[in-house]
Amino acid sequence: MRVFSDVSSLQQSILQLKDNQKKIAFVPTMGALHKGHLSLIKTAKLHADTVIVSIFVNNTQFAPHEDFNSYPRNLDSDLQACKDAEVDLVFTPESSTIYPQLDDYTHIIPTRLAHSFCGKSRPQFFGGILSVLVRLFNIVTPDIAVFGEKDYQQFRVITQCCKDLFIPTTIIMSPLIREQNGLAMSSRNQYLTSEQRETASSIFKALQQAQLAFRQGEHLSSTLLALIRTHIDPSITHDYLHIVHSQTLKDVQHCDENSRILFAGFLDKVRLIDTMSLFSS
Incomplete structure (x- = not known):
């Protein structure tokens, strides 16, 4: 497993994979990996030759009063989980890499699918998610990307975004994973x-x-x-x-x-x- 924090070296490796006709699956995460994330990786492996995971806590999807600062972070544990799951490449960028000018960055405005439910109670949530995902998709250029069923509205919003922006990545939904008592894993x-x-x-x-x-x-x-x-x-x-x-x-x-x-x-x-x-x- 290879770990990258900068864009250029990651893209060089991806170009080599594409030159060798390797199909790439991408699993974007914010870390704090659990069995739900591992199921996304498992799904990705079923659909591609190479699996790339990103670990990045995306600040633009959090409102000032939300839990960005306290969101669980344990990069060493996450990297070990990726290694155990036989992930091929892991991308761990800094915020300054994804948003060089955080006070003035290009922002994606989602469709009406994002106006209700989570989008209503967290108005900047989906705009932040799409803004980071479009960047990550442009960096990784995956053939497919895998998202969990639990965040179903997010899955629909992302699918629509890729369709509207002609992003050539197929979005796949992986089944929701639950704890033994039925609680959705998060x-x-x-x-x-x-x-x-x-x-x-x-x-x-x-x-x-x-x-x-x-x-x-x-x-x-x-x-x-x-x-x-x-x-x-x-x-x-x-x-x-x-x-x-x-x-x-x-x-x-x-x-x-x-x-x-x-x-x-x-x-x-x-x-x-x-x-x-x-x-x-």
């Missing part, structure tokens, strides 16, 4: 106590109840949403809870095989995100 889970993790697992159980009701014939979204609310632990504050069309992310009244639950909330100050298709397991 780097921010490190903030939770063991008791809080159990409390947070009520989100998964509530979404399961709605999926079961749908399979048993209940297709009215208002009924399914009410069912979810009754099963989520009351100590979890809701940011949003919607059932949407999986492509357009528009709210639906009557659910079908294209319907998906989107949830975000807080347990104390820890943000929790989850999603589930009503149709597929």
Whole structure:
């Protein structure tokens, strides 16, 4: 495994790979790697000859009051995890490399897909994500890039961005990975106590109840949403809870095989995100 912090040396290696007709898969991360990230790497290896992982905590997607400074960072551990997962190249740039002029940088404005849900409660979030990803895609020039199902809105926003900007990278969604109790894996889970993790697992159980009701014939979204609310632990504050069309992310009244639950909330100050298709397991 080779580790790069500067753009030119990384790109030289990538050019050699492309000269040898190697297909490249890219997994962008902010570090604090867990089993969810490792599943993205595993998916990437299924689709390409070479896997490149980036580790970069992107400051432009955090608002001033959010947890950029306290976001979990352990580069040595992350590099070991990448090595164990047989990653080929790792890119660990400094902020000054990605944003030479942070006070005056080219900013990507996302489509309306980013205006609701996470984009509504975190207005600069998706603009920051797209701004860093376009830079990373231009540096790495991957054939495919892999993102997790948990951040489903992000997956849709990124896919639309690549389509609109003619970025020749195929975006692949890797299935959501859960802890043993059902809690969706997240780097921010490190903030939770063991008791809080159990409390947070009520989100998964509530979404399961709605999926079961749908399979048993209940297709009215208002009924399914009410069912979810009754099963989520009351100590979890809701940011949003919607059932949407999986492509357009528009709210639906009557659910079908294209319907998906989107949830975000807080347990104390820890943000929790989850999603589930009503149709597929």
